[in-house]
Amino acid sequence: MQHSRKQAYWNWVLLSAFVAYQYLLRIYPSIFTDEIRATFQFSANEFSTLSTYCIGVYSCLQIPLGILLDKMGVRWIIIASLGLCLIGQHLFTHTHTQWVAQGGRILIGIGAAPAFIGVVKVISDSFPNRLCGIFIGITCVFGLMTTLVSSHWLRQLEATGLSWQQAIDNLSWIGGILWVILLLSLATSNEDRSADASRESTRFWPSFCSVLLNPKIFLYALLTIGTCAVVNTVSDLWGPAFLSAKYHLSPLQAIHYNQSIFAGLMVGSFLIPTVFSEGKRILQGIRTCYLLLGGIFICLIYGSASIPPFLLQTALFGAGVVACADILCFSLAAQLSTPKTSALIIGWVNTINMLGLSCLQGLVAFSLDKHWSGITNEQGLRIYLARDYEFALGILLNVVMGGTVIAWCMRNKNYNLKK
Numbered sequence: 001m002q003h004s005r006k007q008a009y010w011n012w013v014l015l016s017a018f019v020a021y022q023y024l025l026r027i028y029p030s031i032f033t034d035e036i037r038a039t040f041q042f043s044a045n046e047f048s049t050l051s052t053y054c055i056g057v058y059s060c061l062q063i064p065l066g067i068l069l070d071k072m073g074v075r076w077i078i079i080a081s082l083g084l085c086l087i088g089q090h091l092f093t094h095t096h097t098q099w100v101a102q103g104g105r106i107l108i109g110i111g112a113a114p115a116f117i118g119v120v121k122v123i124s125d126s127f128p129n130r131l132c133g134i135f136i137g138i139t140c141v142f143g144l145m146t147t148l149v150s151s152h153w154l155r156q157l158e159a160t161g162l163s164w165q166q167a168i169d170n171l172s173w174i175g176g177i178l179w180v181i182l183l184l185s186l187a188t189s190n191e192d193r194s195a196d197a198s199r200e201s202t203r204f205w206p207s208f209c210s211v212l213l214n215p216k217i218f219l220y221a222l223l224t225i226g227t228c229a230v231v232n233t234v235s236d237l238w239g240p241a242f243l244s245a246k247y248h249l250s251p252l253q254a255i256h257y258n259q260s261i262f263a264g265l266m267v268g269s270f271l272i273p274t275v276f277s278e279g280k281r282i283l284q285g286i287r288t289c290y291l292l293l294g295g296i297f298i299c300l301i302y303g304s305a306s307i308p309p310f311l312l313q314t315a316l317f318g319a320g321v322v323a324c325a326d327i328l329c330f331s332l333a334a335q336l337s338t339p340k341t342s343a344l345i346i347g348w349v350n351t352i353n354m355l356g357l358s359c360l361q362g363l364v365a366f367s368l369d370k371h372w373s374g375i376t377n378e379q380g381l382r383i384y385l386a387r388d389y390e391f392a393l394g395i396l397l398n399v400v401m402g403g404t405v406i407a408w409c410m411r412n413k414n415y416n417l418k419k
Contacts, residue, residue, distance in 0.1 A: 007187050008126035014186050015074065015119035016139040018082060020146035021175055022112035025085055026054055027236040028168060031151050031255060035164040038381055040098050044372075048365030049102055051237050052358045054109035059354035061113035066347045073188030074118045082179045084111030089172050093165040117347065144266045148259050155255055211344050219406060220333040221349040223286060224326040225356030226403025227293065230396045231323035233360045235261040242393065246305050246386040247312060260313045264320020272324040273331070282328050283410060289325035290404040292318065297397045301390055326353065360396065367392035
């Protein structure tokens with residue numbers, strides 16, 4: 001029993017490391033936006049495909065891979081997934097052909113898809129219910145901290161004279177070491193739970209249809225798009241470029257300021273669920289966060305470009321904090337679940353959330369190209385001005401306003417449905 005508990009802790013550590021690694025793989029194009037666009041001669045819309053393709057396949061595979069993880073356990077699926085990430089990473093950094101680069105990003109999306117589901121399965125199968133939220137929170141904070149440290153490290157590597165490909169290749173070495181450790185020491189998850197899930201497989205399709213057709217769950221999923229998906233569209237892809245254009249920051253300064261969003265996400269992951277923890281306060285928390293996020297976006301997008309640095313960082317940090325209202329949306333959705341449908345509900349909500357993120361990133365890129373001022377640099381690469389970003393990021397503000405309307409129109413009663 002003691003050995004089993006130690007293995008459960010080790011599995012959790014390994015899967016948390018994989019979550020952090022795949023998240024960094026997904027977002028590093030925002031660190032090297034100009035360099036990657038110059039290498040492949042991408043327009044804004046073409047550049048956005050590096051993220052939208054990755055996130056698109058990630059989203060579509062959430063539920064299918066969740067089913068496979070329940071049937072087969074985490075070991076071989078996670079090992080194979082990290083292998084796909086490494087192959088996709090190699091293709092992306094060792095080509096100058098657009099479609100090969102895009103194909104590499106698709107492989108990264110496929111490989112990254114089971115990471116978060118896998119770590120949640122290990123936690124739920126191995127630890128008491130009262131500790132599950134704590135372990136999931138620690139995993140999220142670990143992933144965000146890794147992103148903060150690694151993004152700065154990658155930029156510093158490039159500053160030493162390495163190309164962006166050489167800087168990113170260091171991630172492949174880290175991933176290779178992690179793959180070997182997984183192969184040697186990762187165990188499958190709780191066999192008894194997997195067996196129970198297998199015996200209940202005949203009930204899957206009725207449960208699946210009931211979840212997908214539930215209007216409340218769908219509304220909660222939509223609300224996640226207006227919080228974390230909106231903020232991640234900025235932090236993961238367009239944040240540094242927007243900050244450079246509007247606030248006249250150097251690329252390194254813009255990345256540093258953009259990291260304030262991730263710091264806010266770390267704090268908000270614990271703060272928001274703690275302050276708005278139960279009952280009607282959950283919906284009140286969502287409403288409050290939506291109002292605050294709308295105000296922050298209005299200031300950032302349409303405010304003065306001469307805002308003091310401290311206030312700019314504070315606004316970005318605040319956006320990250322209130323974006324964690326998506327945790328409250330997941331909590332409300334979970335209240336509609338039974339032990340037989342909880343994972344399915346969370347998987348469905350996460351699928352809509354990630355698809356929303358993919359669509360928002362594509363819409364911002366389309367708007368940038370549509371409102372492009374016609375200016376290029378000496379390499380022929382399109383340069384987007386502050387007003388171009390204001391038009392494009394205005395889409396995100398409209399989504400936040402729409403989510404605010406939905407949140408304020410929803411009823412306050414019957415949210416604690418579990419007995």
